[in-house]
Amino acid sequence: MDSFFSRDIGLLTELDKAQLLKDELGIHTYEDLLKHYPFRYEDRNNQFTIAALIPTTSSVQLQGYIKRLQRIDKGKKRLVALFEDGTGQIELIWFHNFSWIIKKIKPNVRYRIWGKPLFLPQGQKQLIHPEITLAIGNQGNTINLVPLYHSTEKLKRNQLDTKGIAFLQKKLLSQLGAIVEETLPDYLLTRYQLVSLKEAFGNIHFPSSQTVLNQAQRRLKFEELFYTQLKLLKVRQVRVEKQNDKIFNKVELLNVFYHNHLPFNLTNGQKKTIREIYRDLSSGKRMNRLLQGDVGSGKTIVAFLAMLIVIGSKAQVAIMAPTEILAKQHFERFHVFARQLGLNIALLTGSTKKKERVHILYRLKVGLLHIIVGTHALLSDDVSFNELGFFIIDEQHRFGVAQRAGLLTKNQVYAPHILTMTATPIPRTLAMTFYGDLDLSTIYELPSGRQPIKTQHYYENARLKVFQFIREQLILGRQIYIVYPLIEASVALDYSNLMAGYTSVCRAFPDVPVGIVHGKMDSAAKDMEMKRFEKNETHILVATTVIEVGVNVPNATVMVIESAERFGLSQLHQLRGRVGRGSAQSYCILMTDYRLNKAGKKRMETMVKTNNGFEIAELDLKLRGPGDLMGLQQSGTLNLKIADLSKDTAILEVARKLAKNIIQQDPDFQHPAHLPIYKEYVRLLTVAGDWNRVG
Ligand code: ADP
Numbered sequence: 001m002d003s004f005f006s007r008d009i010g011l012l013t014e015l016d017k018a019q020l021l022k023d024e025l026g027i028h029t030y031e032d033l034l035k036h037y038p039f040r041y042e043d044r045n046n047q048f049t050i051a052a053l054i055p056t057t058s059s060v061q062l063q064g065y066i067k068r069l070q071r072i073d074k075g076k077k078r079l080v081a082l083f084e085d086g087t088g089q090i091e092l093i094w095f096h097n098f099s100w101i102i103k104k105i106k107p108n109v110r111y112r113i114w115g116k117p118l119f120l121p122q123g124q125k126q127l128i129h130p131e132i133t134l135a136i137g138n139q140g141n142t143i144n145l146v147p148l149y150h151s152t153e154k155l156k157r158n159q160l161d162t163k164g165i166a167f168l169q170k171k172l173l174s175q176l177g178a179i180v181e182e183t184l185p186d187y188l189l190t191r192y193q194l195v196s197l198k199e200a201f202g203n204i205h206f207p208s209s210q211t212v213l214n215q216a217q218r219r220l221k222f223e224e225l226f227y228t229q230l231k232l233l234k235v236r237q238v239r240v241e242k243q244n245d246k247i248f249n250k251v252e253l254l255n256v257f258y259h260n261h262l263p264f265n266l267t268n269g270q271k272k273t274i275r276e277i278y279r280d281l282s283s284g285k286r287m288n289r290l291l292q293g294d295v296g297s298g299k300t301i302v303a304f305l306a307m308l309i310v311i312g313s314k315a316q317v318a319i320m321a322p323t324e325i326l327a328k329q330h331f332e333r334f335h336v337f338a339r340q341l342g343l344n345i346a347l348l349t350g351s352t353k354k355k356e357r358v359h360i361l362y363r364l365k366v367g368l369l370h371i372i373v374g375t376h377a378l379l380s381d382d383v384s385f386n387e388l389g390f391f392i393i394d395e396q397h398r399f400g401v402a403q404r405a406g407l408l409t410k411n412q413v414y415a416p417h418i419l420t421m422t423a424t425p426i427p428r429t430l431a432m433t434f435y436g437d438l439d440l441s442t443i444y445e446l447p448s449g450r451q452p453i454k455t456q457h458y459y460e461n462a463r464l465k466v467f468q469f470i471r472e473q474l475i476l477g478r479q480i481y482i483v484y485p486l487i488e489a490s491v492a493l494d495y496s497n498l499m500a501g502y503t504s505v506c507r508a509f510p511d512v513p514v515g516i517v518h519g520k521m522d523s524a525a526k527d528m529e530m531k532r533f534e535k536n537e538t539h540i541l542v543a544t545t546v547i548e549v550g551v552n553v554p555n556a557t558v559m560v561i562e563s564a565e566r567f568g569l570s571q572l573h574q575l576r577g578r579v580g581r582g583s584a585q586s587y588c589i590l591m592t593d594y595r596l597n598k599a600g601k602k603r604m605e606t607m608v609k610t611n612n613g614f615e616i617a618e619l620d621l622k623l624r625g626p627g628d629l630m631g632l633q634q635s636g637t638l639n640l641k642i643a644d645l646s647k648d649t650a651i652l653e654v655a656r657k658l659a660k661n662i663i664q665q666d667p668d669f670q671h672p673a674h675l676p677i678y679k680e681y682v683r684l685l686t687v688a689g690d691w692n693r694v695g
């Protein structure tokens, strides 16, 4: 089955079509196609008689005979057939493929047709481009659920619409027959009442009833979640078992900083996390820990304290942030601390000047630099360390897995410890699945003395009131963010909205310095605008979501989010986290259109109701699904094709427990009954490529 699954899709169809499938849908192999599951099924039980058709009906099924076939060349060329079912007549019309249809259609044969009826003013009924199949037997109810597949415009133009894809699936399934090998042992199929893999593949694409479809879905979801868990747990087991020759347990430097320079008292969550990190660093086993804590919970200082343990033990540390703005901000904060401790630190980003870059790389290589802060520029090939002991990734969900893998090459002697940090709290189900190979630390509380941000939702007609409020805050000496959406699909439109917004703000506050930042500006200009705002030279900052992550201006107390309905919950929460960083009362104002759909309304209500990032993340998962929530789909690690983490928690729990038990009892899948698991596991590792090395 191994080689069958990995066969190139070009063996199944014409090469140009195969190329399109690769380019448009990422379908390269037989397995990719087989796992391009229908997103929905059309229920063709919708059987009508011609007489009973009513103008509002959607697609319907009719059965009857074709009485007349006529090719009309006057006007728009078309082929017209008269279809009768004993209760009435309807015209079937085609505008192309005439010869194929003429050849196919025979008189006195019973056909089943499917399409959406049109009602002409004169009372005629028509079906344009109906689907036609032979009605076998009398009722001919064998295909009630017709699979619908995702396709693209380009594919559709090349006969790879949903029907074209279904055709390929049929062809593939017919070859699969003898080859498909079971991937779960019999005893598990029995225990969990799962249908065989072969049956599941057949029925997921062409189900004969809702019942067999449900069984197929359950089987494939179970399989997918089980193997995802198995891989993650296995990776973790290997990591934990492997002794790392490097132990970081020197706390002198940490103590010096802690007692003399730490600008505040740590929260309990921060203390607990440092203890957990210390335990990992000093254990002789490589750390791979995820630190999650709500926006403003103080993860950065935890990262710094952890660095001091490693630097104190004579290795170098790196911290990588997703944006240049954020990297700079970390650098500036750490720079102050580093000076106090006599440590050398540098910043490396895409816009570091060449000469400076050469200098930094040299000092890094010979070990003169203790700390390097940067963007993904840190991962480029020419960046090498004297001894990199610890790598911190901030806002990790913004980095792809491949990028994470890149950092492992930075130390040839031993793998550096890894701490990843995220302010998008991860719902439990996701943490369990996606981060199955990580240890997890969570900071639940915010530093004391913070006032919860007040959030309000206004419609467009309250704009004057909002401007009035902004004016009051400006008089108090506070600063204001006004954020506009920037969504790839409509960049040009968003950009003009942003500019229009900027103009209207300038007009409404002619006496106030207003700045603007957006993605189209080059990094120096962006930087200058950010600096001006940080220094309180501008009082209002109009921006796109470039300011979403990490920006820290404690004097900013108002976050206005324009077209807030277009943001997801987690993103709104992230944006809101840009205010409330000082001791003054802060506000978040959500502006939306009147026409809010239900989900949009729910998002606004949630934002107004709660400041708790964990609650928000759970709800976001429910409303949007996990892929969307964290960009997981692109990250490649959790490439779920059928399971849905927001809905399939029950299956997930069972699959995870099973995976855990098997790894505990039979870690190398040596038991004869586990041979199918062993085979599939090995196959998946080769298919998956590199990602599993990251753990
Ligand atoms: P995040 O977890 O979102 O990255 P930061 O690390 O940026 O949060 O911290 C937010 C702000 O809170 C910073 O200005 C930081 O100096 C401050 N801070 C962090 N920990 C504490 C604490 N224990 N007490 C008071 N302020 C703190």
Ligand code: MG
Pocket (backbone or CB within 6 Å): 299, 300, 394, 423, 550
């Ligand atoms: Mg942060």
